């Protein structure tokens with residue numbers, strides 16, 4: 001209460017959810033896009049790529065959740081340094097708002113080492129923690145005027161600058177581009193390889209496998225002792241220069257590396273199950289839950305982010 | 307952009323979720339309580355009861371979701387009239403913030419008539435719509451500084467003024483008081499009867515029933531052709547004057563008539579399933595989901611709201 005003793009009557013905010021659109025021309029319709037990133041490590045390349053997005057930054061809200069570890073502290077400091085430069089620089093580069101959450105639960109494994117992260121026995125705990133992080137971030141930052149949510153991992157450092165417009169133009173409730181990873185091959189040349197194994201079309205074998213499992217068991221993709229014979233989007237990419245970047249396929253599972261979601265899908269209740277949901281967790285469980293809510297998932301095999 | 311052409315650098319909001327507490331002394335610790343009400347009809351008694359809550363109103367945020375129907379329009383107008391009086395009246399009665407969402411999907415049945423609402427064949431569509439409404443309201447209004455969420459139906463017109471403090475003092479992640487309904491008995495006398503059949507302890511019979519069902523079938527409580535033999539909290543109330551109002555029992559299903567939830571339970575991902583989740587929907591499905599996330603549900607059989 002200010003010293004005058006007078007308190008301004010608190011605002012009543014009134015939202016007509018029908019007036020909130022998610023269209024194929026989001027910028028033209030002034031639609032707010034919330035970009036959400038669970039962040040364990042900060043990469044300058046990630047931030048530079050964000051900055052290069054041509055979608056009006058005044059319509060972009062950013063949200064981060066960062067673990068409360070030493071590595072998380074370093075990531076927070078680096079992120080804040082990058083933010084400070086951007087938000088005091090050229091006006092058209094500044095984002096509409098930025099929220100940083102420091103996570104209140106411990107990440108299950110300390111090492112962010114790739115081989116350690118991907119060990120099968122670590123998957124349940126890791127994906128449960130990632131789900132909780134994604135849910136906390138989502139529930140806390142999605143607001144009444146959010147039209148779209150773009151999930152973007154912090155190791156994505158290269159995308160077309162028109163990423164948001166391109167994805168939105170397909171008018172799908174849930175859409176993933178194909179995520180590739182840059183790596184040095186045996187000869188020391190830089191190359192790219194498919195990376196995200198969570199975007200797939202289901203198979204009878206996977207369904208049979210699931211039917212034979214205990215209620216809390218989870219199906220994992222990309223482990224040789226659990227062959228699912230699913231069709232992986234990573235494997236059906238056309239890498240030719242003149243490929244059709246607009247080719248689109250329906251998906252049953254999606255990855256979260258880069259994932260555009262109409263905010264209404266989340267508002268309906270679709271979240272990232274931290275438990276086995278139809279034997280699926282996290283982003284794959286999200287795809288299943290969205291489907292149970294009547295929303296379909298789609299993928300762009302020939303549209304790449306790295 | 308103001309005419310000066312200068313834009314104020316947008317704020318970066320930084321939240322340490324660990325510093326957000328949910329304690330047995332929420333007022334002493336300045337904990338923000340978000341009261342959420344799906345609203346089809348406005349009752350002045352509901353608003354008067356809200357106003358009489360002794361929890362500091364400066365720590366209470368209110369959120370409503372109202373269907374886009376003629377009845378919803380009337381409820382909105384009545385709510386706004388009540389808000390206008392309160393928020394311009396005595397400072398200590400004013401609430402910290404108020405959000406009103408107008409719903410963007412059609413309610414499945416037009417009639418709000420009680421017998422129509424409770425018809426078994428209407429339950430799936432109705433509870434699915436109610437779930438979506440609750441999820442939209444929750445996802446849109448819960449913020450980084452919300453400690454508690456109190457779900458309160460609009461037909462609750464009488465509770466102890468210390469409702470929030472009393473419930474919080476039990477330090478449970480999810481807690482429901484016992485909800486009674488006032489009615490005129492055959493002799494024309496006003497009386498009360500137990501009303502909420504969604505707060506229960508599970509039974510072997512219900513588990514067997516569930517096991518025999520198709521994956522999308524739902525168990526419903528309070529229908530004679532589907533006897534569950536669950537222990538209903540409504541039925542174990544002690545109505546004596548000198549009863550132990552602090553008596554507490556574990557629950558497997560909860561109702562949403564009045565329901566206090568630690569915000570972290572929702573942030574973890576617990577929402578109101580609009581689909582059959584372990585053969586349960588809405589608030590009962592929420593209880594199951596919370597349990598899958600490691601959070602327990604509790605009830606106060608002898609603590610009444612009406």
Ligand SMILES: Nc1nc2c(ncn2[C@@H]2O[C@H](COP(=O)(O)OP(=O)(O)O)[C@@H](O)[C@H]2O)c(=O)[nH]1
Pocket residue numbers: 037038039040041065066067103107108117129130133152153154155
């Ligand atoms: N908040 C949070 N973010 C994490 C954690 N672990 C990884 N991340 C972030 O989550 C995203 C996916 O993680 P990553 O390690 O790239 O997983 P991978 O691509 O499945 O190998 C990245 O943006 C990471 O920075 C964690 O424990 N907490």
Ligand SMILES: Nc1nc2c(ncn2[C@@H]2O[C@H](COP(=O)(O)OP(=O)(O)O)[C@@H](O)[C@H]2O)c(=O)[nH]1
Pocket residue numbers: 343344345346347371372373409413414423435436439458459460461
């Ligand atoms: N937003 C919204 N609220 C509703 C709708 N139907 C009922 N409500 C509200 O949801 C709560 C529970 O509804 P009520 O009719 O009392 O259900 P019952 O107690 O299960 O018979 C009350 O606060 C109603 O005002 C609806 O279609 N949309």
Ligand SMILES: [Mn+2]
Pocket residue numbers: 153155257
């Ligand atoms: Mn990654």
Ligand SMILES: [Mn+2]
Pocket residue numbers: 459461563
């Ligand atoms: Mn009611």
